[in-house]
Amino acid sequence: xxxxxxxxxxxxxxxxxxxxxxxxxxxxxxxxxxxxxxxxxxxxxxxxxxxxxxxxxxxxxxxxxxxxxxxxxxxxxxxxxxxxxxxxxxxxxxxxxxxxxxxxxxxxxxxxxxxxx
Numbered sequence: 001x002x003x004x005x006x007x008x009x010x011x012x013x014x015x016x017x018x019x020x021x022x023x024x025x026x027x028x029x030x031x032x033x034x035x036x037x038x039x040x041x042x043x044x045x046x047x048x049x050x051x052x053x054x055x056x057x058x059x060x061x062x063x064x065x066x067x068x069x070x071x072x073x074x075x076x077x078x079x080x081x082x083x084x085x086x087x088x089x090x091x092x093x094x095x096x097x098x099x100x101x102x103x104x105x106x107x108x109x110x111x112x113x114x115x116x117x
Contacts, residue, residue: 008045011036018055033058 028034
């Protein structure tokens with residue numbers, strides 16, 4: 001009797017093909033992002049077509065996640081960084097002013113609210 005070749009993959013095999021972890025594949029199955037069916041032994045089976053469709057819109061390769069930076073984008077990023085740095089410096093100066101006020105108040109002798117004390 002010859003062994004029948006299955007076109008369906010287990011989650012571990014699908015993960016290896018997709019270049020992700022088995023848990024990523026299982027999360028995709030549970031959230032219905034990746035179409036999978038259970039076989040007679042109650043194990044998940046994934047078709048290559050379903051895996052290919054899921055990979056095309058869900059799995060990000062390192063090449064796709066890095067965009068090329070243009071000079072306009074770099075200028076915009078530098079402006080955002082300068083604005084954030086200015087806000088941080090203003091917040092530090094404000095903190096220092098409040099700390100000086102708190103220290104002055106701490107040095108004063110404590111007065112009672114009640115005249116008889």
